[in-house]
Amino acid sequence: MNSTGTAVLASAQPPRKLWLDHVQEWLTTVDHKRIGLMYIGYALIFLVVAGVEALLMRIQLSAPDNHFLSPEVFNCMFTMHGTTMVFFVGMPILFGFGNYLVPLMIGARDMAFPRLNAFSFWISAFGGLLLYFSFLGGSGLYGAGSAPDVGWFAYAPLTAKLFSPGHSTDYWTLSILLSGIGSVGTALNLIVTIFTMRCKGMTMTRLPLLCWLYVVTSWLTFLALGPLTAAQIMLCLDRFAGSHFFDVQAGGSAVLWMHFFWIFGHPEVYILVLPAFAFANEIIPVFSRKPIFGYPAMVAASVLIGFISLGVWAHHMFTVGLGPEGNAFFTLATMIVSVPTGIKIFNWLATIWGGKIRFATPMLFSIGFLFQFLIAGLTGIMLSVAPFDWQLGNSYFVVAHFHYVLVGAILYMIFAAFYYWYPKMFGRMLSEKLGKWHFWLFTFGFHLTFDTMHIPGLLGMPRRVFTYPADRGWAMLNQIETVGGFIQAIALLLFVWNMIQSYRTGKEAGPDPWDAWTLEWATSSPPPHYNFAVDPVVHSRRPLWDRKHPESPDTHYE
Amino acid sequence: MSLVSLESASAASAGISSSLTQLRSLAAWASGAPANIFAPQATPAHTIFGLSLLVIAIVTAIFLAVGGLLLYALIRFRSRPGDDAAEPRQIYGSNQVEVLWTVIPVLILVVLFLATIRVISETERARKPANALDVIVLGHQFWWEYRYPKQGFVTANELHIPVSDPKAPRPTYLTMSSVDVDHSFWVPRLAGKMDLIPNKTNVMWLDPQTSGLYLGQCAQYCGMEHAKMLIRVYVDTPEQFAAWVEAQQQPAVNDPRVAAGKEIFLHTACVNCHTVRGTSAHGVFGPDLTHLASRDTIASGVVKNTPANLRQWIEDPDSLKMGSLMPKMNLSPHDLDQITAYMESLR
Numbered sequence: 001m002n003s004t005g006t007a008v009l010a011s012a013q014p015p016r017k018l019w020l021d022h023v024q025e026w027l028t029t030v031d032h033k034r035i036g037l038m039y040i041g042y043a044l045i046f047l048v049v050a051g052v053e054a055l056l057m058r059i060q061l062s063a064p065d066n067h068f069l070s071p072e073v074f075n076c077m078f079t080m081h082g083t084t085m086v087f088f089v090g091m092p093i094l095f096g097f098g099n100y101l102v103p104l105m106i107g108a109r110d111m112a113f114p115r116l117n118a119f120s121f122w123i124s125a126f127g128g129l130l131l132y133f134s135f136l137g138g139s140g141l142y143g144a145g146s147a148p149d150v151g152w153f154a155y156a157p158l159t160a161k162l163f164s165p166g167h168s169t170d171y172w173t174l175s176i177l178l179s180g181i182g183s184v185g186t187a188l189n190l191i192v193t194i195f196t197m198r199c200k201g202m203t204m205t206r207l208p209l210l211c212w213l214y215v216v217t218s219w220l221t222f223l224a225l226g227p228l229t230a231a232q233i234m235l236c237l238d239r240f241a242g243s244h245f246f247d248v249q250a251g252g253s254a255v256l257w258m259h260f261f262w263i264f265g266h267p268e269v270y271i272l273v274l275p276a277f278a279f280a281n282e283i284i285p286v287f288s289r290k291p292i293f294g295y296p297a298m299v300a301a302s303v304l305i306g307f308i309s310l311g312v313w314a315h316h317m318f319t320v321g322l323g324p325e326g327n328a329f330f331t332l333a334t335m336i337v338s339v340p341t342g343i344k345i346f347n348w349l350a351t352i353w354g355g356k357i358r359f360a361t362p363m364l365f366s367i368g369f370l371f372q373f374l375i376a377g378l379t380g381i382m383l384s385v386a387p388f389d390w391q392l393g394n395s396y397f398v399v400a401h402f403h404y405v406l407v408g409a410i411l412y413m414i415f416a417a418f419y420y421w422y423p424k425m426f427g428r429m430l431s432e433k434l435g436k437w438h439f440w441l442f443t444f445g446f447h448l449t450f451d452t453m454h455i456p457g458l459l460g461m462p463r464r465v466f467t468y469p470a471d472r473g474w475a476m477l478n479q480i481e482t483v484g485g486f487i488q489a490i491a492l493l494l495f496v497w498n499m500i501q502s503y504r505t506g507k508e509a510g511p512d513p514w515d516a517w518t519l520e521w522a523t524s525s526p527p528p529h530y531n532f533a534v535d536p537v538v539h540s541r542r543p544l545w546d547r548k549h550p551e552s553p554d555t556h557y558e
Numbered sequence: 559m560s561l562v563s564l565e566s567a568s569a570a571s572a573g574i575s576s577s578l579t580q581l582r583s584l585a586a587w588a589s590g591a592p593a594n595i596f597a598p599q600a601t602p603a604h605t606i607f608g609l610s611l612l613v614i615a616i617v618t619a620i621f622l623a624v625g626g627l628l629l630y631a632l633i634r635f636r637s638r639p640g641d642d643a644a645e646p647r648q649i650y651g652s653n654q655v656e657v658l659w660t661v662i663p664v665l666i667l668v669v670l671f672l673a674t675i676r677v678i679s680e681t682e683r684a685r686k687p688a689n690a691l692d693v694i695v696l697g698h699q700f701w702w703e704y705r706y707p708k709q710g711f712v713t714a715n716e717l718h719i720p721v722s723d724p725k726a727p728r729p730t731y732l733t734m735s736s737v738d739v740d741h742s743f744w745v746p747r748l749a750g751k752m753d754l755i756p757n758k759t760n761v762m763w764l765d766p767q768t769s770g771l772y773l774g775q776c777a778q779y780c781g782m783e784h785a786k787m788l789i790r791v792y793v794d795t796p797e798q799f800a801a802w803v804e805a806q807q808q809p810a811v812n813d814p815r816v817a818a819g820k821e822i823f824l825h826t827a828c829v830n831c832h833t834v835r836g837t838s839a840h841g842v843f844g845p846d847l848t849h850l851a852s853r854d855t856i857a858s859g860v861v862k863n864t865p866a867n868l869r870q871w872i873e874d875p876d877s878l879k880m881g882s883l884m885p886k887m888n889l890s891p892h893d894l895d896q897i898t899a900y901m902e903s904l905r
Contacts, residue, residue: 070880071782071783071785071880071881072782072880072881075779075781075782075784149782151779155739155740155778155779157738157739157740157756158739158740158779158780158781163699163738163739163781248756248757249756251757252757253757254739254740254755254756254757254758255755255758288635288646289637289645289646290646290647290648290649291648291649291650293649293650293651293652294650294651294652294655294656295650295651296651297651297656319742319750319751319752319753319777319778320753320755320760321752321753321755321758321760321761323682324675324678324679324682324683327678327682328674328675328678331671331674331675331678332671335667335670335671336667338663338667339660339663339664339667342659342660342663343656343659343660345624346624346655346659347651347656349624349627349628349631350649350651350655352628352631352632352635353631353635354635354646354647354649355635355646356635356636356637356641356645356646357632357635357636357637358637359636367632370628371625371628374621374624374625374628375621378617378620378621379617381613381616381617381670382610382613382614382617385609385610385613385670385674386674386678387602387605387606387609387674387677387678387681387750388606388609388610388613389750390602390606390749390750390751390752391595391603391606391610391746391750391751392595393750393751393777394742394744394751394777394778395777458594458595458596459591459593459594459595459746460591460592460593460594460595460744460746460773460774460775461593462742462744462775462776462777463779464779464784464785465775465784465785466784466785467785467786468785469788471592472591472592472593472773473591473592473594474591549645552648554648557648557650558650
C-alpha cells in the first residue's frame with residue numbers, strides 16, 4: 001500500500017530536474033531523513049580526513065627518531081585527529097542515524113522541530129569547516145597557516161596566549177562551541193520527538209530500545225555540553241578579554257579546566273557509545289531470531305549508565321593530585337559503571353543464547369563489537385584502579401583502551417548499522433561479499449594495531465610523543481601498529497566502494513529485507529517523504545512480529 | 559642502544575660485533591624495555607605491580623568466562639543449512655538471571671575496590687621518615703629542574719637519589735610544581751606518574767631498592783618538544799650519593815685553560831638564562847650549568863654529553879631538539895669552540 005502511494009507521488013512529479021534543483025532541495029530540506037543522511041555523509045568525509053591524519057602519525061611513529069613529520073605537524077595531527085573524530089565524526093554520524101531512524105521507529109512523520117533540526121545540522125557543519133579553516137588562517141590570513149596543536153582536551157595553560165600565540169586555539173574553541181550548539185539542538189529535538197510523537201499504542205515500555213538509548217544519550221548531551229560550552233567561553237574570555245580563569249600566572253587554575261573539560265568529556269564517551277548499544281539492541285535480536293532478553297533491565301541499565309557516567313569524570317585526573325579520598329571516590333564510581341554495562345553484555349549474550357544465528361555482515365560486525373567491547377570494558381576496569389592508572393594513565397595503554405571503545409565497539413556498530421539500514425535508506429542491499437571482505441580485513445587490521453598498542457604503554461611509552469628513542473624497545477611494536485593501520489584503511493576503502501557500487505547495482509531490498517520487527521521495516525525502502533501513508537498502531541515492542549505471527553503475538557508475553 | 563652498538567662495532571671486528579649486537583638486542587627484548595612497568599625496582603612501583611597482578615587475574619578470568627560463553631553460544635546456536643524455517647523459541651527475559659548477573663559483578667568489585675583503597679592509602683598516606691631526602695622538582699618547557707634545598711644546590715635533568723636500605727629506609731620525597739604548563743613525572747620502574755601543575759604543589763615519594771639508572775619521560779603533553787623531555791634517575795649507593803652531593807655543592811671549577819671561553823660565556827646572552835655558581839651568571843630560565851660536565855646527557859636526555867654534541871647544541875639547538883626554547887646564538891666557530899671547552903670544564 002505504501003509503495004503504491006510512493007509510485008503515485010513520484011509519477012506526479014516532473015520527470016527531469018536540474019542538478020541545481022537537487023542541490024537546492026538538499027540545502028533547504030527539513031526532512032529528518034535527508035538531514036540524517038547529510039549528517040552521515042558529512043561525518044564520513046571527516047572520517048576519511050581524520051583517518052588520513054592517523055595514518056600520517058602512524059608513519060611517523062613506525063621507526064624511532066623518525067623525521068617524516070616535524071614535531072609541530074605531528075602535534076597538529078593528533079589534535080585534529082582527536083577533535084575531528086569526537087566532534088565531527090562520532091557525534092554527527094550518531095545523530096545522523098538517530099535523525100533518520102527515530103521518527104521511523106516510533107511511527108512519526110518527522111522530528112518534533114524540523115527547522116531546528118536543519119539549523120542544528122548546518123551550525124555543526126559550519127563548526128567543522130571552521131576547524132579546518134585553521135589550516136589556512138590559524139596564524140591570521142597574512143601569516144602561515146597552523147592548525148590547533150594543544151591536544152583534543154586542550155589542557156590549560158597550554159591554551160593561553162602566552163603558550164599558544166596566533167589564532168589556531170581560537171578556531172578550535174569556536175568550532176567546538178558551534179558544534180555544541182548544534183548538538184544541544186539535536187538532543188532537544190530527539191528528546192521531544194520521542195516523548196511526544198510516538199504513534200498510537202507505543203507506550204514508553206513498548207518503545208524500541210534504540211529510541212530509549214537515544215533518550216539517554218540526548219539527556220547526556222544536554223547535561224554535558226553545558227560545562228564544555230562554559231569552559232570554551234571562559235577560554236575565549238581569557239584569550240580575548242584578559243580574564244584569568246585559567247591564567248596561572250595571575251592566580252587562575254589549570255585544574256579548573258580539567259574539571260570542566262572532563263565533566264563533559266567522560267559523559268561524551270557514553271554519548272558516543274550509547275547509540276552503538278542502540279544499534280546492537282536492534283541488530284542482535286533480528287539476526288538471532290529472538291526478542292531482546294530482559295527489555296526492562298536493558299532500559300534500567302541504560303538510564304543508570306547515564307546517571308553514573310556524570311559522576312566519574314575525575315578518573316581522567318588520578319595523577320593530578322586529587323588526594324586519597326578523591327582517588328578512592330572516583331575509583332569506586334568508575335567501577336560501578338561496569339555493573340550496568342555488564343548487565344547489557346549479559347543480556348546480549350542471553351539474546352543470542354537459544355537463537356538461530358544468521359551470520360550476515362551486520363551480525364558479524366555486532367559480534368566483533370561484543371568481543372571488543374568486552375575487552376575494552378575490562379581494560380577500563382584496569383584503568384579505574386587509581387594506583388594502576390598512575391602507571392597506565394596517559395600512556396599508549398590508554399590510547400589502545402579508548403580506541404578499543406571508539407573503533408572496536410562504536411565504529412564496529414556503526415559499520416553494522418550501515419549494513420543493516422543502508423537497504424532502508426537507499427532501497428538496495430550492500431554487497432555481502434564485499435561486506436565480509438570488509439569485516440575480516442578490518443578486524444585483522446584492527447587487532448594488529450590496537451592489541452599491539454597496549455604493550456608499548458606497559459613498556460613506558462607516553463601518548464602524544466612525535467618520536468621516541470631507539471633504546472626503549474617500542475620500535476617493532478609501533479611498526480606492527482602502522483601495518484595494521486594501513487590494512488584498516490584498505491578495508492575502509494572497500495566499504496566506501498561497496499556503498500558507491502551498491503547504490504547503483506545492489507540487489508533490490510524491498511521494504512523488509514532482514515525479516516525484522518520494528519516499524520521502519522513497515523514502510524517502503526527508501527521511505528516516502530511522509531514515512532507512513534497511514535499512522536501505524538502498535539500493540540507490542542515488535543509490531544511486525546505480531547503481524548507475521550498472529551498465532552503467537554508478543555502482546556501475550558510482554 | 560644504537561650508540562652502544564655503534565661503539566662496540568668500531569671496537570671489535572665486524573663479525574663479533576654484529577653477533578654481539580644481536581645478543582644485546584635479544585637480551586633487551588627478554589629483559590624488557592628499560593621503562594617496563596612490570597619490572598619495578600622501588601616501592602610505589604612494587605606495590606602497584608602487586609595490585610596490577612590481582613586486577614589482571616580478575617579481568618582475565620572474566621574475559622575467559624564471558625568470552626567463552628559467547629563463543630560457545632555463537633557456535634552452538636548458529637543457523638545450519640538444513641534448518642527448518644521455524645523461528646526459535648521466543649524468550650523475553652528472567653528476573654532471577656538479571657539479579658544473578660548484577661550481584662556477582664558487584665561482589666567482584668567490592669574485592670577489587672578494597673584492594674585498591676589499601677594501595678591508595680599505603681602510597682598517599684605513608685608517613686614521611688625524618689631522614690627522607692627532599693628534592694623540589696620544577697617542570698619547564700622542555701626540561702627538569704631539581705633543587706636540593708637542604709643540601710643547597712640546584713641541578714637539571716639528571717636526578718640523583720640514594721638507594722634505600724629496607725632495614726633503615728631512606729625514601730626520597732619529590733615536591734613538584736611547574737613554572738609554565740602541565741607536565742608529568744613518570745619513571746615506570748620506580749613509581750606511577752604525578753603531574754606537575756603550575757600554581758599547585760604535588761608530592762610523591764620513591765623508595766628504591768636497587769641502585770642503577772632508571773629512564774622515564776614527561777607524560778603530560780606540554781608543547782612542541784614534549785617527546786624529548788626525558789627523565790634520568792640515578793639511584794646511587796649511599797657512598798656514591800654522598801660523593802655526588804659533595805661535588806654538586808662546590809662552586810664551578812675555575813680552570814685557567816678555558817678562561818677565554820668563560821669570558822665569552824659571561825659576555826653573551828647565555829647568562830640571562832643560565833647560572834654557573836661562582837660566576838656572575840645568575841639566570842634562572844634555563845638549566846643550572848655549574849656542573850654540566852658531570853652529566854651524562856644534554857638537552858634533557860636527548861643526546862650524550864660529548865664535546866661534539868655540546869657544540870652542535872650550542873650552535874643550533876633546533877638541530878637536536880626542534881622547538882627547544884634555547885635560542886640559536888649565531889656564535890662564530892671560534893667562540894663556539896671556546897664556550898664548548900669552557901662547558902666541558904664544568905665538572
